[in-house]
Amino acid sequence: MSRSFEAINYARFRRYITNSVLEELHAGMRWSEGPVWFADTQTLLFVDIPSSRIHRWVEGQGVSTLREPSNHANGMTRDRQGRLVTCESGTRRVTRTELNGAVTVIADRYQGKRLNSPNDVVVKSDGSIWFTDPDYGILSDYTGDRAESEIGACNVYRWDPSTHELTLACEGLSKPNGLAFSHDEAYLYVADSGRTHDPQGEHAIYRFELDSAGKPGRRSVFFSVEKGVPDGLRVDVDGNVWTSSVSDEGVMCIAPDGELIGRIHVPEPVSNLCFGGPKLNRLFITAGPRLFSIYTGTRGVPVL
Template sequence: MTTPKLNLIFLFLFCSSFLYGQEINPGTAGLFVQDELKLIASDFGFSEGCSPDKQGNVFFTDQPNDKIWKYSTDGKLSVFLEPSGRANGTYFDPKGNLVACADAKGELWSINKKGDVKVLLADYEGKQFNGPNDLWINAKGGIYFTDPYYKRDYWTRTAKDMRSNDVYYLPKGAKQAKRVADGMVRPNGIVGTADGKHLYIADIGASKTYRYAIEKNGDLSGKQLLMEYGSDGMTLDEKGNIYLTSRNGVLIFDTNGKMIARIKLVHEPTNLCFSGKDKMTLFITARKAIYTLPMQVKGIE
C-alpha cells in the first residue's frame, strides 16, 4: 500500500516524464533528416564560436588550445589563427573581417583574411570586461556582444572589474561601447534578425531567452521573454526559426517561442551556424566535436 506522499512522488515523476517528452522530442518539423547528421571530427579542446564567410566556409574557435580553425566548403580542416587571444564567439563584419571575442584580455578583435589583428575594443570606461563571449553584427557594422563572467584558469587577474554581466553595443567606428541590456544572470548567446529590427539574447544563467526591438540609435527596447531556455550559441533560418544549443541537443523554436524540432547529438552542442555555398548546411560545434547536417531551409547569415 502506497502512502499519499509516495503517490505525490509518483505523480510528479509521471508528469515530469510526460512534459519532458513533449518538450524535448517534438520531431523535425520537416527541417532536416536526423540520420543525415555527420560527425566531422572529435579531437578539439572545446569547439565554439562558428561563423560562415561569404563563400560558406566556417571559422570556429577552440578556446583551450587558443586556435581559430577553418572548415572549408570542400570539407578540409586547417588552422586559421594561432594564438587567437583565446577567442570565443565570432562573426563576420560587412567587409569580410572576422570579429572575435578575445577572452584572454577581454577584448574585441577584428581579423582580416591574412590573419592580421586589430583591437577594436579593450575596456569599458577604463574597466576590463568580464569576458566578451558571443556577438552579432548588424548591416551597419555595429557590434552587439554579451559579457558574462566565467573565470578562466589562464587569466592572471584574480577578480573582475565589472559588477554585473551585461550586453553592450559598439557602433561602427566608435571607440567606446554602451551598455544596452542589463539585469541578467549570465547573458551568452546572441543573434539578430535579417531585417535588423530584433535581437535575441539568451540568459543562460537564468535559462531564458529574450527578444528585444532594436532602435535606430542601437539601443534596445521592449524586452520580451520568448523561451524558458537559455543557450550558449544561437542562429536563425530564413523562416525566422530560432536555434538554441542545450544539453538536450539543438532545440528549434518558431517566432512565437514554440519548440518545433530537436536535433539529437552525442556531444553537447555549444554553437551553430548555416554554412556551405547555398547556406543550407547546419554546422554545429559540440565541445570536443563538430558536426554538419543538411537542412531543408536556408540560414540568414
C-alpha cells in the first residue's frame, strides 16, 4: 500500500487507496494554484500567481507557458462550452477565454464597485458562473495590486449567462476561498480561510443548501480544518470532498457526512487540486512551488 495515503477511517477510505505514489510534475514556481483539466486535449492548466503565468502540462511533454502575463490569474475552471474561465487577482475580474482566443470580461464590478480579487470559480449545469471574492489580491502587491476594498466585504457571487447579471450568492464570510457543488448540485461548499490573517479567524468549509431555484439557503459547518485553512476543493463521484489545507495536513478526504476519512501526504502546503487523466482518477495537486499528481481509487465529477 502506498505510503502517500493515510487512512483515518480504514473501512471508508480503503477503496480510494491505490499503490500509486505522489509524483512531482513541475517545480520552481512561487505559489502554484488554479488547476483545471481539459479532457478533450488531455491537458492540465495551472497558474503561478506571483509570477503572473498560466502554465500548460501535457503527459510526456512537460510544462509550457500558456499566458504571460496572466494578470495574476488564480482559480480557473471550464464552462459547459469548453471555454476557460479565470479569476484574475491583478485586474480584479473574472474572464472567459473564447474558443478563438479572445478574452471576454464576465464580471469586474458589483453594484458599480470594483470587485476585491476574485479567487476561485465553478460553473453550474445551468451555465451560471459562481466565484469567491476575498481580498487577498489587494492586501499586497505580491499576488495583485494593493488597494482598499470598494465593496467593504468578501462575498460569493453568481453570474447569470442569460441576463449577464451579477448577484450576491453568499455573504457573511470572512475570506471565501475554494468552492464546489455537490454531485447532485443540492449543496454548495465554500471554504472560508480567514485564519490566514487572523489567528482567531475562520478555518472551515461551509455547506449551503440550494433551493429548487438554485439559490443558497441554510448554512452549516461541513468541516473545520484543525491546523491550517481550507483552500481549493473538489467533489468525487461518491460525494466525498477532497480539500487542501495549506498546512502539513496535505490533501484531506471528507465523506459526505462531514467525517475526515483519509489523507494524502504532500511535502508542501497544498493550495488547490483537481481530478483529471483519461479516467478522471488522477488527482493533480498544486502545492507551494511544486505541482504533484497521484492516482486514486475514485473519479472526479466531470466538468464537461
